Amino acid sequence: MNPNTRTSGEPAGPARRAVLRTAFTVAVVAGTGGVLAPVLLRGQGTGAGNRRDAVGPERFSELYRGRDIRGGTTPVVPAGTVPQAAAAGDVTTASEADVRIDGRPLHVMRRADGSYLSAVNHYESYPTLLETARAAVDEIGAAQLSAAPPHAI
Helix, strand or coil: CCCCCCCCCCCCCHHHHHHHHHHHHHHHHHHHHHHHHHHHHHCCCCCHHHCHHHCCCCEEEEEECCEEEEEEEEEECCCCCCHHHHHHCCCCCEEEEEEEECCEEECEEECCCCCEEECCCCCCCECCHHHHHHHHHHHHCCCCCCCCCCCCC
16 A cells, blocks of 8 residues: 555644645745835834935936936925024924926925826835836836926916
């Protein structure tokens, strides 16, 4: 009799089920840990050192695929704020993004998670303005951006 074959009266192997259940549980826990690790580890460290704006506003100017892309962020301080308090970081400030491709403005929006998206490819977000501008250049190819603002009255 072959040891790998079962007779109709034998119960299904509980050891096999236990091994499969354990393997599945390990896979689920490992996958969940892998997905949650960046979220859980992001909160560690010093508060101001983890923010991108803590170092300074993002600025870039480069020639990418034959296109001149320039851009950066400008801090926007609420009206009535003392300039010294804003410089010391006592006031929460927003930043306004300005990106230009061959001198024409690219409409860029900042998402709540700190990433950016543009009017050219608004279904995908990018962590920096430079990556957003490069993706827009890749998308438009040889075409030019419109000279008119996107929300003209």
